[in-house]
Amino acid sequence: MDIKSMKYYLYWLYCQFELITCSYLMEPWEKLLFYTFNITMLVMVLYTAYIFVPVHVSTAFQFFLNLFGNQHENTVSIVK
């Protein structure tokens, strides 16, 4: 029963998307064009994220690590 209500909920979400972007009013070929464009854009964004986000995150992490690491050494030397 949960699958049925889940499917109904997903269908309802799809209806809301259709209403907000006005694809409810479009003819079938316009809908095809619109969805193709949207899905292409989405896939390209996700692919770019998949390739670049790990690299960016690890670079940023290393940068901050170096920054705080240097600070710790400086304070230790002054106290000595």
Next chain:
Amino acid sequence: INHIVHNGGLYKRPFNEAFEETPMLVAVLTYVGYGVLTLFGYLRDFMRQWKIEKCQNATEREEQKDFVPLYQDFENFYNRNLYMRIRDSWNRPICSVPGAKVDMMERVSHDYNWTFTYTGRVIKGIINMGSYNYLGFAQNAGTCQEAAAKVLSQYGAGVCSTRQEMGNLDKHEELEKLVARFLGVESAMAYGMGFATNSMNIPALVGKGCLILSDELNHASLVLGARLSGATIRIFKHNNMQSLEKLLKDAIVHGQPRTRRPWKKILILVEGIYSMEGSIVRLPEVIALKKKYKSYLYLDEAHSIGALGPSGRGVVEYFGLNPEDVDVMMGTFTKSFGAAGGYIGGKKELIDYLRTYSHSAVYATSLSPPVVEQIITSMKCIMGEDGTAVGKARVQQLAENTRYFRRRLKEMGFIIYGNEDSPVVPLMLYMPAKIGAFGREMLKRNIGVVVVGFPATPIIESRARFCLSAAHTREMLDTALKEINEVGDLLQLKYSRHRLVPLLDRPFDETTYEETED
């Protein structure tokens, strides 16, 4: 929200009017929707121009293509690309009397609303929430219909002349005396068409050298009449008395624009109930201002006559004011009386002047006799002069229906505009796809509603407008409310966050749309 009275206790009852603000997310998403449709509109126009797609709308002929283009402005773009997509919610043909329930002819479109064909089936028993049938006099049986049928067999249907020539029947004289008695004025005159009453009589009352102060949201007939007259027109913000007072002060102090002479006349144009907002005019304050600055008031009671007031005499009775304070009382017989036409009531000298100088009296055919009899019978019924208590019961039923319907809709969480007591209920939809979807879904559930979009309302504030009637029973309203609830959940229309905007009482420094703190 109760209006805090700071002007000497002019109101004898609380004035509850509210216009909830558009939620930010909804406004952004509405613009997104319009943006997508505009892009597709450009695409379709491109395809139509390069003959990739067949062009089904009106275009110029080949020989005229080098002249000034006729169909390139925004209105025509909107018409071709947005209005056509949802056109099936309008111009629906009905085939029975537009009472509480109506029959509609079913139609389908195979080419996306460019052409319609009738399937031949008639959908029966649709609950009618769109007709201006406030007191339920749109009937094909009963005393009004019998009286009208008798007059039809006596006088015929056509008049074949104008009021000034051979078209002045004794029925018209009887009607005008009755209207004057109903309104509590000295004299009245009736015309064949409500729109023409406004547009043809305002030019007879004011001319060049006069000033017209007109509300922001006035009806097209008032705007047309004001423009035809040739007077100077200044607009004040909707129902905003500070804005009106500022304009009046400026007019008296500075006079006419270049010569600084005093204005010959200042006429304030307001309506009793504004049909797109459901708001009621602040009549006590307008009359106080009018008396203070010695100007004239033209009150258009098209929607409020018969629908407001304890005995249905309109907005003047609703506020408990004296009808002699309003200089020109105009109204229509189309809405509450179930007939057609308009009237103007006022002092005897004014009406005698209009009989000679109004364009409508000189050139337009007078009212048809059966229609006049319908008005006479329904007006006597409302006044209680036909011996029954039917009229009073209908007025009370309308007031009860109004309060019940509005309360239930607000509780469900929809954004409803307007005053608590007005029988016109606008429900906000905002997004363009929801306009078409709401109309279609309600028709599937056997309820007929009127949805309103761009040229009649601002572009993001599209709405569905319900007109309540005394002919609606409690069961019909409950059925309608249940279906509206379902459709509201399906389309997610329950935007209200119960944050009502307080009515602005601060004085304004300019007549433009900005406000500065004092």
